[in-house]
Amino acid sequence: MKSSPESASLRSIGDTAARFGLDTHVLRHWEDKGLLSPARDGADRRLYGDDDVVRIAVILRAKAAGMTLDQVAVLLDDDHGPKRHAVLQEHIADLDRRMREMELSRAMAVHAFECEAHDMTRCPGFRSTIQDVLAGAPWPVAPS
Incomplete structure (x- = not known):
């Protein structure tokens, strides 16, 4: 335009x-x-x-x-109405996934900040913030 x-x-x-x-x-x-x-x-x-x-x-x-x-x-692009919706739908799903990851990362950082344990990685509360990763949950791959 x-x-x-x-x-x-x-x-x-x-x-x-x-x-x-x-x-x-x-x-x-x-x-x-x-x-x-x-x-x-x-x-x-x-x-x-x-x-x-x-x-x-x-x-x-x-x-x-x-x-x-x-x-x-x-x-x-004005000519890509249906394709625009598909791209936006995919992008919204990616944003939702990244926001969930950021919330989990924030919870981990807050616990680490507040944790009084000398070695926070041995703290059961800290470990609970990474339980999904420890359990082998599929790790999100950023889109290229």
Whole structure:
């Protein structure tokens, strides 16, 4: 989706990258991947409008949540309705799994912090926080 040069406020690539704490090459890479299509001025310089800024925010939030750029591309593509739902369904399941792992990890860290045992790994309370791993539960593998 191309930004219109008539957008309320157009920003240079440097200003746009700085707004998000990014290097300019990141925005160029995302453009190469088809995630961004900034307008161009007469000298072919990129001009980022409000819609581009929203897309950048979506990309950043999605990446922070563990989505790949390929998944983000589907998320932002108007022509992938059914595929978008499948990608999002998979992503939500992954988020749920990671949140469960984070809750277990937090419980382990809290117990370790509060544990008065000299060797916390011998503490029965601490061991209970890792019982699922000790029992041989399948270890989650991060998606590639």
